[in-house]
Amino acid sequence: MTGWMTPALADVLAHRIRHDVQGMHAYAVQDAAGMIKLDAMENPYTLPPGLQVALGERLGRVAINRYPGPRVDDLRQALAHHVDLPPGCALMLGNGSDELISLLAMACDVPGASILAPVPGFVMYAMSAQLQGLAFHGVPLTADFQLDEPAMLAALQLHRPAITYLAYPNNPTANLWDAAVVRRLIAAAAEVGGLVVIDEAYQPFASRTWLDEMRAEPQAHAHVLLMRTLSKFGLAGVRIGYLIGAQALVHEIDKVRPPYNVSALNAECALFALEHADVFAAQAADIRAERDRLIAALAELPGVQPFPSEANMVLVRVPDADRLFAALKAAGVLVKNVSKMHPLLARCLRLTVGTPAENAQMLHALRQAL
Structure with missing residues (x-):
């Protein structure tokens, strides 16, 4: 640190910024300029030109001189219709799932509260706990990336967490959990008075949704929240x-939501997308089909082990993750090196499913590197 450091600033850093925050690493976003971007599980398809024009004209009419108003309520209602909101449930909006995860930690920050999740998993679960001053308990998955049910049940009894996160499908392993195991964990969380959050960020690419379970057994899911995002839908x-759960529960969590957390422009974009949901559904179908082709092609490469996927990403174990990541980057293809995220991910890369052309270039670069 040079240039702007003064005694006053040094004093602020030493005494006013939390020491644990100073010891943290910020969420890393890789520079993707000029590269095929296959590192962040984004939908690779843009809006068709005609819809781009229509959206631009519509956004130009938004009253950006005003705070967001009724259109945000319109979006909440449109999403409720889009998901066929179960009776007795409410829906809360967030500035992406990340904000919802932070708000949940804030709302549940009672003395002794903690957060529990299987690991490896989405890093924001642990980060939100740390930033809110809560303990985080990570329970390792089995060697084949399944929930370790005995270990999860033991952790629930020992820690009695305020929140248990179950990503469905999981990131970065891309698999869905065994439904019977999830049901038993939900019941065990109820016994210790904790919430369960089912994170369905990758739902457009999965073969099933836990919302069906919530709809079929509402009483067993009164303490369960289901979280989704429009990022993977195509609006990263x-x-x-958004968060779905029992009205009484969502009503309390909504009290910690900042006013106007969703901008008028974002709300209008989302409403426009929901009006053209068939376009995004077709894109998701293309991505699912391309995912299957990609997994088959990866399985034919020497020393490469792709794992099953229910998301728009594929986890692969390779002979040397660091070397192959660097080789792909040198070839203009950016993926995610997760090999050091957790011991279970040793030698693993995470590949976003791109367009057919992008995937072909990635496979070509991978073959050359191997």
Whole structure:
């Protein structure tokens, strides 16, 4: 640190910024300029030109001189219709799922509260706990990336967490958990008075949704929240997440939501997208089909082990993750090196499913590197 460091600033850093925050690493976003971007599980398809024009004209009419108003309520209602909101449930909006995760930690920050999740998993679960001053308990998955049910049940009894996160499908392993195991964990969380959050960020690419379970057994899920995002739907740049759960529960959590957390422009973009949901559904179908082709092609490469996927990403174990990551980057293809995220991910890369052309270039670069 040079240039702007003064005694006053040094004093602020030493005494006013939390020491644990100073010891943290910020969420890393890789520089993707000029590269095929296959590192962040984004939908690779843009809006068709005609819809781009229509959206631009519509956004030009938004009253950006005013705070967001009724259109945000319109979006909440449109999403409720889109998901066929179960009776007795409410829906809360967030500035992406990340904000919802932070708000949940804030709302549940009672003395002794903690957060529990299987690991490896989405890093924001642990980060939100740390930033809110809560303990985080990670329970390792089995060697084949399944929930370790005995270990999860033991952790629930020992720690009695305020929140248990179950990503469905999981990131970065891309698999869905065994439904019977999830049901038993939900029941065990109820016994210790904790919430369960089912994170369905990758739902457009999965073969099933836990919302069906919530609809079929509402009483067993009174302490369960289901979280989704429009990022994987195709609106990563718009930042819209939403939370579904029992009305009484969502009502309390909504009290910690900042006013106007969803911008008028973002709300209008999301409403426009929901009006053209068939376009995004077709894109998701293309991505699912391309995912299957990609897994088959990866399985034919020497020393490469792709794992099953229910998301728009594929986890692969390779002979040397660091070397192959660097080789792909040198070839203009950016993926995610997760090999050091957790011991279970040793030698693993995470590949976003791109367009057919992008995937072909990635496979070509991978073959050359191997």
